[in-house]
Amino acid sequence: MEITLTGITTTGTPHLGNYVGAILPAIEASRRKDVRSFYFLADYHALVKCHDPALVHRSRLEVAATWLALGLDVENVIFYAQTDIPEILELTWMLTCVTAKGLMNRAHAYKAAVADNVADLDKDPDKGVTMGLFCYPILMAADILMFKASKVPVGKDQIQHLEMARDIAARFNHLYGEHFVLPEAVVDEKTAVLVGLDGRKMSKSYGNTIPLFEPEKALRKLIMRIKTNSLPPEAPKDPDTCTLFELYRAFASTEETTAMRARYAQGIGWGEMKQILFEYLNDRLREPRTHYHDLLARPDHIQQILQRGAARAREYSAPFLAELRHAVGIRPLGT
Template identity: 65%
Template sequence: MRKLPASSIPIPALLPMSSASTQRVLTGVTTTGILHLGNYVGAIRPAIAASREPGIESFFFLADYHALIKCDDPARIERSRMQIAATWLAAGLDPQRVVFYRQSDIPEIPELTWLLTCVTSKGQMNRAHAYKGAVDANVAAGEDPDAGITMGLYSYPILMAADILMFNAHRVPVGKDQIQHIEMARDVAQRFNHLFGEHFVLPEANVEPEMELLPGLDGRKMSKSYDNSVPLFEGGEKALREAIARVVTDSKLPGEPKEPEGSTLIALFDPFATAEERAAFRAELRAGLGWGDAKQRLFEQVNRHIGPMRARYDTLMAHPEQLEEILQQGAQRARAIAAPFLATLREAVGLRRFQPLAAAAAPVAKVKAALPVFKQYREADGQFYFKLSAADGRVLLQSQAFAGGRDAGEWVKRLKTEGAAALAGAPVAKGEGVADSELADALAALVAAEAA
């Protein structure tokens, strides 16, 4: 197989990392399928653009350990890893600017997963959306609640926390359905920091404004499960042309005016066109352009944009050794950060090299820092309340009224075991002058005490 010249596919040098003032942003892509036009417009293109912003240090990884939770077909995993890596690089991801790696090439990640597992409460995992959803589906089907549920699915949030905390990412771009996992990562980080010292940055969920979603061929959300997606690179021009030919339109004939707004053709055309091109296409439709000609215009517009990228994709897929080299270089850069950090964490938890032990000193009674305290009470109105008070008596958190004491107690229990993650939707208000960080630290201390 002909090897490409070094200039055709850049191999990242082991560049030094940026200063502490830089914002680290981490993005993972699960490798269980191939990417379509909607993925490109909604996720790939904006993420690559964001990685080029000044002051941003971007980490992109193929989440192939996560893929094993969803897929037990080795050939599909292997194929998807290559296709997704080639897609991101062809679309413009610069491996010299970002750290691009496979999750499975970083052995420090599963080891960190275990360290975090040892400080994560089972109760918190019981409340993870993916696990609860699987249990609910089993119960609805009359099955055993845990039928078919693996420990991979159950522990998924801890592996995700390790992905994020391994590189102390400040921001993690996610959809709304993933916010809980970022909150869990924060809680686990706070618990570890409380027990073993300040090691982890607390990550923030970077929930973008509603990302640009492309409709599928039938007008619904573009999705493989609906069989309505437009391929990005797979199948070449032929597959793209055939998919666009299947776009559902109305029955108006050539020559009849057509209303562009709300049509699937326009929704697919706009992300690949300038403002002038969008206006011209709409004017032609209103003037009677036939749907067949309109689909040809759409094909040409999209193909003009993604054609050069498809050529790079085909070249990369034909030369997997080049993909491998890029990812191995990325793994070296990632491990240059992960390995020394994990060594620090191992030291922190007591997994140290043997050395002479210090002479045993007389036992000293430990003085524990006073923890914040929950207090439940009933007012003259017959309603039940609770509040969280700091050691100095300041009210950190005040509940609304509850009809029953048990309801108030359930919320206290959740806050003690889930920490700040339970605040979303909780019927509570912060005390006057209390900072978010102070409240989060107080709850983290209670969670750690509960776990201990």
């Protein structure tokens, strides 16, 4: 059976861009019966970028509630928190001991941090670089290799990490025998990348996001802030350069999108389009938003779901780690 794995970093409140780019495709995939799927909260990964305990704690709750509210089938998939699987950190150390530093030197995030320091004429090119940032790809490799995932859905910016995981796995297999499956990156070229309030890519780092489950009034206020040009209502407009249309298209059907294109060609006022977009999104998100807030009020219920998932995940990770310990020579004396 094909095994897939998807990690969800817990560093903030999920927004519309997360929903369209990652959450919706993954939840649809979670209903497949011919695939064994692992979905996890990447809460150790969150510590690389976020040193605010309250934010990490809150984000773990919000991210889990988001996926559950939107329909993740936890009976069909294995849904757990990374921090509830102790075998992952032990495997991370095993992999660290076979990973060349030169491989980590080539990681995009590390190279970008060094480049920023050099550009600032800082005497130390590694200023501000933690070992968490430097070794991030090894932890990601452990997440994947632990469960023998053959397919890993990722964005284009994560392809390098999958290639590194393959390199690390191949090195371990060469030294200790064929234990790991070499994973393949699955990149959906059709996945939309949404533009935010200011016209740039929607991202928490830019502060231009629209949180997925904003209350109705707050959602409308955010949509009314989206930047548009100064064309008058009666002027024909290009939908493919319009943030409002892009957001609408990400949620609408093909027929609805075609009809909206015609409205743009005929001329539509920005105020009218913003109201249409607000009503469309608000209607689409109303039911899961209610479910989401109900889940937030029941953190113990979410914890129970994650713990059940962790117990199922450890049915795979515990015996596999025992196999790997034996392979590297950590086994009872006299055997």
